[in-house]
Amino acid sequence: MSDQAERYKQAVVDAVVSGDFDRLESALRRLSKCDGSVFLNTTKQLLNTEQAKSFSIMATVDFLNTLSPFFYEDQAVYGAAYTDGNCFMMKDAHRSGVGIAREMVRPIVEKARAxxxxxxxxxxxxxxxxxxxxxxxxxxxxxxxxxxxxxxxxxxxxxxxxxxxxxxxxx
The missing domain is CATH 1.10.287 (Helix Hairpins)
Structure with missing residues (x-):
């Protein structure tokens, strides 16, 4: 992933963490013009509500690139923060930031994809x-x-x- 795509993806995450859906829309639009595969992966992660709360880092070869930067809880999407888990070689996901209600995120993502x-x-x-x-x-x-x-x-x-x-x- 290019540095530009990484910055634009981080802008998407920052918009979710701060709870700013206007900024989320513009960040997705910028990301879509930069790198199609990163855009697709990021929008999939934004809509994926079936995320595990704990991850084994032994099972994943490229662990850091597979973790979603988003976390779903209480019908809202948040930024994800990962901490060491209770078990050896485990990471636990936690919500981070203000977040945005799922019913507000879905139309923004669908519009950006369209x-x-x-x-x-x-x-x-x-x-x-x-x-x-x-x-x-x-x-x-x-x-x-x-x-x-x-x-x-x-x-x-x-x-x-x-x-x-x-x-x-x-x-």
Missing amino acids: EYDAAVLKRVQDLKAEIRELDSLLYGHSSADYKLINFGVSELLKGQALLLAAAACSQ
Whole structure:
């Protein structure tokens, strides 16, 4: 994860800890423009209400990256704080901060995901026009092989169609 994505993810956590749902919305929007996989993972963690209260650090290879930064309790989402557990090699999760009511978090996350999905779908749709423009430019190239151009453009259009199908499956 890039430093920028880490900062934006931390801004999401900070918004939850402080109980500021306006800041949560803007932090999610910034994170979505930075790193798609971190955005998806963070929004999943925000909505995941089935979290264990204790974790064995022996069972997880990459322990620190698998812990959710969020904690659900009493129909609200909080920041998560982890302390050493009662047993050897165990961590216990606890709530941290003011938190935000779950019924306020869900619409914010769903809106951010919908905006992200729409933006990705639009980029994939716009890719076809870019490929056509590239095709036109290549025909003006002084040492171009037209058979290879036709083959390459055909493959790019097939790839764009596959990307469009993949992105539209969830719609």
